[in-house]
Amino acid sequence: ETGVTQSPTHLIKTRGQQVTLRCSSQSGHNTVSWYQQALGQGPQFIFQYYREEENGRGNFPPRFSGLQFPNYSSELNVNALELDDSALYLCASSLGDEQYFGPGTRLTVT
């Protein structure tokens, strides 16, 4: 059984650009959540997808969007990048009450 994987590991983008982050869920997990963890902070909930539908959203602007595919893998898209978007982005898959986190993608916006 493979765990949650994320790609890329690190990414550097310029302000105003767009970025796509990817997440492969743990086998059999139909729910994926995305979190933003700024330096020195706890993870902040961005949104959750359940069976390809958005199933809850945190306090993030619409330029943060996502997709979940039939195989339950997922993407996080961020448009019009801002310097404050620099953070570790974590995805977590679940099949019930326990979330399993991936190692994260470190995004740096310059």
Place this chain on the structure above:
Amino acid sequence: AQSVTQLDSQVPVFEEAPVELRCNYSSSVSVYLFWYVQYPNQGLQLLLKYLSGSTLVESINGFEAEFNKSQTSFHLRKPSVHISDTAEYFCAAGGYQKVTFGTGTKLQVIP
């Protein structure tokens, strides 16, 4: 709405000494409570969780946490820490959907 407060941002402790990491939560509904550990440059790993039943929950590596409803607390304790316990610990509250995290406590174990 729910919130999680971790009162200590850093906790230094000598090896083999006991430690307590404090966590308080507020919620208008019943929640599940979690402790996660994050090692440098890694993602979060679930340490233990409280869903229902016994208010004392334990992890496989010697940590325990007690759910106290009257004090809305879920403090994490270990009777004797090891160097390998050096990490950042996050308390979290939530249900099947959104999970709210605290700001984290960095545990530094001193040899």
